[in-house]
Amino acid sequence: MNEALRLQRHEDLNMMELAALEQLFNSEYLSDYGRWNPDAPYGYSPADFHVLAFQGSVLAAHVGFQRRVISVGSDDVLVAGTGGVLVDQRFRGTGLGGRAMRHGQKAMRDEAEADFGFLGCRKEVVSFYESAGWVQVHATERCLSRTDQTSVIVSQGGPNLICSARRDASEWPDGDIDLRGTPW
Numbered sequence: 001m002n003e004a005l006r007l008q009r010h011e012d013l014n015m016m017e018l019a020a021l022e023q024l025f026n027s028e029y030l031s032d033y034g035r036w037n038p039d040a041p042y043g044y045s046p047a048d049f050h051v052l053a054f055q056g057s058v059l060a061a062h063v064g065f066q067r068r069v070i071s072v073g074s075d076d077v078l079v080a081g082t083g084g085v086l087v088d089q090r091f092r093g094t095g096l097g098g099r100a101m102r103h104g105q106k107a108m109r110d111e112a113e114a115d116f117g118f119l120g121c122r123k124e125v126v127s128f129y130e131s132a133g134w135v136q137v138h139a140t141e142r143c144l145s146r147t148d149q150t151s152v153i154v155s156q157g158g159p160n161l162i163c164s165a166r167r168d169a170s171e172w173p174d175g176d177i178d179l180r181g182t183p184w
């Protein structure tokens, strides 16, 4: 089947792309988390860039990211906060998730001009991100709750991962992380 990966800015998503995204997310999360909302997906911060991966005419995978300046120790760091990483069940295990992540990482550098990619995830999927070139960072993280958008949540152990974009991952500063908003 023909595979095509493309980057779309959030404001440029057309109705067909929005409908395809809604279907992809609802098929995975509707029963547990309700309907997907493009502007506040499950209370997380919305993406301003979307990697859309098509198999034929089917939207088979998505990676979203949003530019934001966060604090790391005493530094301001421009990250591409990454979320909404999802491969349609029918297409998992074929390397598509990894290809969509790589496509996203290139766009983080070339289109979003972010210094690093950043994400938080469940422990079980760390190895997926590591296989796409992401590395874990260990620090205390502060963010706003996705459930009420106002409570401050402080956590340790993440997992949080970063990837190189304009700067190499080895240049990630030491120190506590403040997302200055809700996570992705």
Ligand SMILES: CC(C)(COP(=O)(O)OP(=O)(O)OC[C@H]1O[C@@H](n2cnc3c(N)ncnc32)[C@H](O)[C@@H]1OP(=O)(O)O)[C@@H](O)C(=O)NCCC(=O)NCCS
Pocket (backbone or CB within 6 Å): 085, 086, 087, 088, 091, 092, 093, 094, 095, 096, 097, 098, 099, 120, 121, 122, 124, 125, 126, 127, 128, 129, 131
């Ligand atoms: C996680 C997910 C995106 C992986 O997509 P995929 O297309 O099946 O992954 P790939 O085929 O590209 O796998 C790439 C590598 O990651 C590993 N991997 C795949 N799924 C994994 C998982 N759920 N947990 C840990 N590792 C995984 C693969 O073994 C493979 O390793 P290799 O490079 O050593 O062979 C997909 O399973 C998914 O959409 N899951 C539900 C949503 C989700 O959990 N998203 C992440 C939210 S943080």
